[in-house]
Amino acid sequence: MAIFGLWVINKAGGLVYQRNFAEGLAQLTSNEHLVLAGTLHGIHAITSRLSPIGSSSGAHVIEAETFKMTILLTATGTKFVLITSIAEPSANTVLQKVYEAYADAVMKNPFHTPEMPIRTEGFDTRITALIGSGHT
Amino acid sequence: MSAYAQPHPRFSVLSSSSLSSAELLSPTNSSGRFSLPSAPSVTTTTGTPKPLSRPNIYDRPLNKTRTAEVSxxxxxxxxxxxxxxxxxxxxxxxxxxxxxxxxxxxxxxxxxxxxxxxxxxxxxxxxxxxxxxxxxxxxxxxxxxxxxxxxxxxxxxxxxxxxxxxxxxxxxxxxxxxxxxxxxxxxxxxxxxxxxxxxxxxxxxxxxxxxxxxxxxxxxxxxxxxxxxxxxxxxxxxxxxx
CATH class of the missing domain: 3.30.1380.20 (Trafficking protein particle complex subunit 3)
Incomplete structure (x- = not known):
């Protein structure tokens, strides 16, 4: 059980925050992260339209052999993606708390520009307290 | 997502308090506040306050601190x-x-x-x-x-x-x-x-x-x-x- 990484994707599909917490993920450049986040945004848009009956909020969990991605879509279109081991049970609660930290430390900070990369010290601190320190 | 569908509990508090304060709000008093000779139109419009209109913030009791907190x-x-x-x-x-x-x-x-x-x-x-x-x-x-x-x-x-x-x-x-x-x-x-x-x-x-x-x-x-x-x-x- 481990939490590997966190992404925050803005409503246009841009990666605004990315952080790794544990060894285990492939080392990627920031450019590759951006591309992956954009791709996930597209996949999510497709899954939200595939629902056979009624509307759908899209993919919640994407599971692979060695890890899973849990996606939280907010009312404003911002997506929080948590990359964890398959057995990790707390992914959803952690994502809710990340959303809370985002609302507090990012959206209420006058020095943050919406839809732009998050460079807010307070958010980093809150995430560290929540998930634990990691690498970059 | 269900969390967003249900209204915040504070809203219900607000609406119920607006009802009770509306009863306290005496219409004769509030029209008296606006009885300026230069603005007769104001007097006529506020003379008949709607029963469900929001209470005037200036008419709230000043020494009530517990309920006066803001979010x-x-x-x-x-x-x-x-x-x-x-x-x-x-x-x-x-x-x-x-x-x-x-x-x-x-x-x-x-x-x-x-x-x-x-x-x-x-x-x-x-x-x-x-x-x-x-x-x-x-x-x-x-x-x-x-x-x-x-x-x-x-x-x-x-x-x-x-x-x-x-x-x-x-x-x-x-x-x-x-x-x-x-x-x-x-x-x-x-x-x-x-x-x-x-x-x-x-x-x-x-x-x-x-x-x-x-x-x-x-x-x-x-x-x-x-x-x-x-x-x-x-x-x-x-x-x-x-």
């Missing part, structure tokens, strides 16, 4: 917008702090009036603080509690300058969610609080210059010092009291 989140968003708005219109950090101070000053004059009214209106022997230290204590405790819901954390007297006093807040409500970018590290948004303190001191007759400074430490990264630099006349008067 800290709403305030945080409002204050964030205030800072963003000002930031577009200033030439530098000093200018921004000065503007925040001015805004706080406008609030402070009202806070002082309200607090004195709340504490002295029922008193048979109303009094006014004329010595500086009790006044400072009352700012530390009463003003902070009225505005932020908790007393400040410490009062200190400057060792080097006898006209300087400090109020210390370990986790100021106003700047709790604000992260100052590195290139503006001198800025303290608590200048707003400094403005409040300056207005209260001014109103009590202790003219001073009040500024805010970031003084973080290990346990409290948001720790803020409100520095009060008293005018000479205040110190001279304090000497006479001795």
């Amino acid at each position: 800290a989140a709403s305030f945080a968003f409002l204050f964030s917008e205030v800072v963003q708005y000002m930031q577009k219109r200033v030439s530098g950090i000093n200018d921004l702090e000065r503007r925040l101070n001015t805004l706080g000053y406008r609030l402070g004059t009202r806070v002082l009036e309200l607090m004195i009214w709340r504490s002295e209106f029922a008193s048979k022997t109303p009094k006014r603080e004329i010595r500086f230290l009790p006044a400072l204590m009352s700012i530390h405790t009463n003003v902070w509690r009225a505005v932020f819901g908790k007393p400040a954390d410490a009062i200190e007297k400057s060792v080097e300058n006898e006209d300087e006093y400090m109020i210390i807040d370990n986790d100021p409500v106003v700047t709790r969610n604000i992260s100052i970018p590195r290139d503006m590290s001198q800025l303290s948004c608590s200048s707003f609080t400094a403005g409040i303190v300056e207005a209260v001191l001014d109103g009590l007759g202790f003219p001073a210059r009040v500024t805010a400074h970031n003084t973080p430490n290990e346990t409290f990264p948001q720790r803020t010092t409100i520095l009060i630099k008293l005018e000479k006349s205040v110190l001279e008067r304090e000497e006479l009291f001795k």
Whole structure:
């Protein structure tokens, strides 16, 4: 059980925050992260339209052999993606708390520009307290 | 997602209180407020208030403090917008702090009036603080509690300058969610609080210059010092009291 990484994707599909917490993920450049986040945004848009009956909020969990991605879509279109081991049970609660930290430390900070990369010290601190320190 | 569908509990509180206050609101009184000869149209429109209209904020009881609290989140968003708005219109950090101070000053004059009214209106022997230290204590405790819901954390007297006093807040409500970018590290948004303190001191007759400074430490990264630099006349008067 481990939490590997966190992404925050803005409503246009841009990666605004990315952080790794544990060894285990492939080392990627920031450019590759951006591309992956954009791709996930597209996949999510497709899954939200595939629902056979009624509307759908899209993919919640994407599971692979060695890890899973849990996606939280907010009312404003911002997506929080948590990359964890398959057995990790707390992914959803952690994502809710990340959303809370985002609302507090990012959206209420006058020095943050919406839809732009998050460079807010307070958010980093809150995430560290929540998930634990990691690498970059 | 179901969490968003259901309305916030506070809304129901608001609507029920609006009903009860609407009953208290006497129509004859409220029309009397507007009986200016130059504005007869106002009198006719407000003469028949709708039963479900929101209660006038000015008609709420002033000494009810428990229900008069506002949402800290709403305030945080409002204050964030205030800072963003000002930031577009200033030439530098000093200018921004000065503007925040001015805004706080406008609030402070009202806070002082309200607090004195709340504490002295029922008193048979109303009094006014004329010595500086009790006044400072009352700012530390009463003003902070009225505005932020908790007393400040410490009062200190400057060792080097006898006209300087400090109020210390370990986790100021106003700047709790604000992260100052590195290139503006001198800025303290608590200048707003400094403005409040300056207005209260001014109103009590202790003219001073009040500024805010970031003084973080290990346990409290948001720790803020409100520095009060008293005018000479205040110190001279304090000497006479001795």
